[in-house]
Amino acid sequence: MTKKIAVLPGDGIGPEIVAEALKVLDCLKQDFGLEIETEQALIGGAAYDVKGTPLPEETLALAKAADSVLLGAVGGPKWEPLDYSVRPERGLLGIRAELELFANLRPAILYPQLVAASTLKPEVVSGLDIMIIRELTGGIYFGRPRGRRINENGEREGFNTLIYNESEIRRIAHVAFQIAQKRNRKLCSVDKANVLECTELWREIVVEVGCEYPDVELSHMYVDNASMQLVRAPKQFDVMLTDNMFGDILSDCAAMLTGSIGMLPSASLDKNGKGMYEPIHGSAPDIAGRSIANPIATVLSLAMLLRYSFGDAGSADRIEKAVITALDAGYRTADIYSEGMTKVGTAEMGDAIVSALRSSNHLS
Ligand SMILES: NC(=O)c1ccc[n+]([C@@H]2O[C@H](COP(=O)([O-])OP(=O)(O)OC[C@H]3O[C@@H](n4cnc5c(N)ncnc54)[C@H](O)[C@@H]3O)[C@@H](O)[C@H]2O)c1
Ligand SMILES: CC(C)[C@H](C(=O)O)[C@@H](O)C(=O)O
Ligand SMILES: [Mg+2]
Numbered sequence: 001m002t003k004k005i006a007v008l009p010g011d012g013i014g015p016e017i018v019a020e021a022l023k024v025l026d027c028l029k030q031d032f033g034l035e036i037e038t039e040q041a042l043i044g045g046a047a048y049d050v051k052g053t054p055l056p057e058e059t060l061a062l063a064k065a066a067d068s069v070l071l072g073a074v075g076g077p078k079w080e081p082l083d084y085s086v087r088p089e090r091g092l093l094g095i096r097a098e099l100e101l102f103a104n105l106r107p108a109i110l111y112p113q114l115v116a117a118s119t120l121k122p123e124v125v126s127g128l129d130i131m132i133i134r135e136l137t138g139g140i141y142f143g144r145p146r147g148r149r150i151n152e153n154g155e156r157e158g159f160n161t162l163i164y165n166e167s168e169i170r171r172i173a174h175v176a177f178q179i180a181q182k183r184n185r186k187l188c189s190v191d192k193a194n195v196l197e198c199t200e201l202w203r204e205i206v207v208e209v210g211c212e213y214p215d216v217e218l219s220h221m222y223v224d225n226a227s228m229q230l231v232r233a234p235k236q237f238d239v240m241l242t243d244n245m246f247g248d249i250l251s252d253c254a255a256m257l258t259g260s261i262g263m264l265p266s267a268s269l270d271k272n273g274k275g276m277y278e279p280i281h282g283s284a285p286d287i288a289g290r291s292i293a294n295p296i297a298t299v300l301s302l303a304m305l306l307r308y309s310f311g312d313a314g315s316a317d318r319i320e321k322a323v324i325t326a327l328d329a330g331y332r333t334a335d336i337y338s339e340g341m342t343k344v345g346t347a348e349m350g351d352a353i354v355s356a357l358r359s360s361n362h363l364s
Contacts, residue, residue, distance in 0.1 A: 002035040003310055006066035008059065008095075011045035011088060012283020013293040013346075014072025020295035020350030021070060021302045024322075027354045028315055031361045036310075039066070043095065044074025044088035044283070054091030060098055068309040069099070069276035070302060076285040088283075097137050101268035101276055102168070103175045104136040104247065105304070108254035108264060113327040116338040117259030124233065125257055131183065131239045132254060133176040134247025136268055138168045139198075141244045162198045164243065169202050171271065173209035176241035180216045183238055188219045190226045190242040190250065202243065227253055251280050260335040262294025265301035267308050275309045277301040291345045294333040296323055299353055318360060325356035 007022065009015040028034040041047075041059040048054050054074070063069045074088035084090065095101075110118055110128040118125045143161030151157045173189075180187040189206045191199035203220055210218040221229065223246045229236060230250065234257050242250060255261040261281040269275040279297030287293055299319060307316035331352045332341040344352065 002037055003067045004065075005036060005038045005305070006059075006062045006069045007038045007040045008043040008063070008069060008071045009040065009046070010043050010072040010074040010092075010283060012073055012076050012285050012288040014044070014046075014074065014283055016288070016291060016293050016346050017279065017295040017298040018070065018072040020346060020353070021298045023350050023354050024299050024302060024319060024357065027357050028318070031358055032315065032318070034312075034315060038070075043071065043091045045076060045079045046074075047091060048079060048082070048086055048088060052086070054086055054088050055094040055098075059091075060095065063095055063099060063276070068274065068305050069095075070298075070305060071095075071276055071278040072298065073279065073281065073283040075283045076288070078285075093141065095276065096268060097142065099268075099274070099276060100137060100270045102135060102137040102271075103172055103269045104134040105179070105267045105269070105308075106132040106134060106247070106251040106254075106264060106280055107266075107304075108132065108251070108258050110258045111263075111324060111327055113324070114259035114263070114336055117332075117336045119256045120231065120234070125235070128234055128257055130234065130237045130254055131179060132247060132251050133172065133179060133239060133241045134251065135164075135168065135172040135243050136247075137244075138164050139244035162196060162245075164198055164202060166201070166205055169205040170209055173206045173241065174212075175269075176239055177209060177213040177216050180239040181213065185216045186219075186238040187216050188221055188226070188237055188240050190221050190223050190240055190246055192223050192246075193220070194222055199243065206241065223250070226250065230254055230257070255280060260294060262297050262333065262335045263300075265297050265299075265304050267301070267304045269308065273308065275305065277305040277309075291347060292334050293346050294335050295346050295350050296333075296353075299323060299350070318357060319353075321360060322353045322356035325360075326352035329356075 009018040108130045140162040143163040193200040193203040255264045264280040303316040303319040306312040
């Protein structure tokens with residue numbers, strides 16, 4: 001049966017990078033017979049400009065009705081003067097919450113072709129393959145009360161609430177342990193249990209859930225140390241489990257170990273495995289409209305979509321191999337460029353991936 005993907009390009013570089021992922025999808029449909037239909041809708045700044053809201057009702061309805069969602073990126077200085085409630089990022093947080101996408105999987109893999117682009121020395125980083133599991137619908141991002149007020153001294157105050165209940169921690173911990181079981185049976189839970197009660201509870205629950213997975217070696221690390229260890233000796237990690245805000249920060253940090261933030265895809269899943277897929281980076285306003293953004297994170301997000309939401313590991317593998325072939329051929333967008341390589345723009349990188357995909361069909 002034909003499956004449907006809701007495509008939400010967003011703003012900034014979002015439409016540029018999503019266009020390349022759609023080229024890859026078209027190739028899979030034409031050359032490999034995939035039966036998938038797509039429908040686009042507005043989100044973020046693009047939606048605000050037309051509809052006055054970053055998450056129009058019809059976008060949410062489409063996302064709910066579709067089998068899966070592919071998203072580009074949202075946000076930028078153009079919308080920063082707006083009230084927080086209608087900023088582009090609100091659209092993204094809103095759709096994550098509405099679809100109950102609590103499990104965010106952010107794999108950080110260093111392709112051998114990009115060792116020179118990593119910020120770390122080859123011997124420290126070669127072979128890097130980490131899976132960061134980030135809780136996505138709770139914690140300080142969503143905790144209440146939140147807001148701004150004038151305090152008793154007449155000063156302005158801003159406040160947010162870091163809150164997790166037991167079941168929220170338990171369900172993301174189960175996801176992390178199950179992923180660890182399929183990988184190298186090593187899980188590091190990252191928290192700030194030495195200071196914050198909320199993450200003290202996090203650690204307690206993770207230990208409890210861990211009793212159900214005796215085959216997984218569980219360790220704990222404070223987030224400040226974890227960020228240092230990530231850039232000192234990242235290969236000590238296999239699966240990392242952490243909360244919403246720490247996961248946001250640690251995944252950007254891990255991205256640079258792989259050469260660029262333009263390389264990291266993500267899957268955000270609900271309890272039934274329905275998901276939304278997006279690169280971990282933002283709308284990159286500094287390079288938007290110049291056709292130089294790296295589309296690989298978005299193309300790899302499409303691969304994750306096919307693997308996790310549609311159970312099509314074959315097509316996902318094909319896309320990942322095509323990315324490797326394009327890198328092998330020396331194509332590099334500016335963010336991953338190193339001497340001797342061929343510098344290309346967003347569309348040329350997409351074309352190189354599509355042509356690698358096509359040739360893999362002729363070879364098979
Ligand atoms: N998922 C999302 O939609 C998402 C994620 C992060 C940030 N944002 C939003 O994006 C806006 C810009 O945020 P920011 O500048 O802090 O982070 P950003 O990730 O957009 O950009 C950070 C830096 O990385 C570069 N970069 C990002 N993606 C790239 C790509 N594919 N290829 C090459 N270079 C790339 C940018 O040019 C910039 O120099 C903000 O409004 C922020 O809230 C959105
Ligand atoms: C834009 C923002 C709301 C978002 C987040 O903090 O979750 C982004 O940084 C991400 O990593 O997906
Ligand atoms: Mg982020």
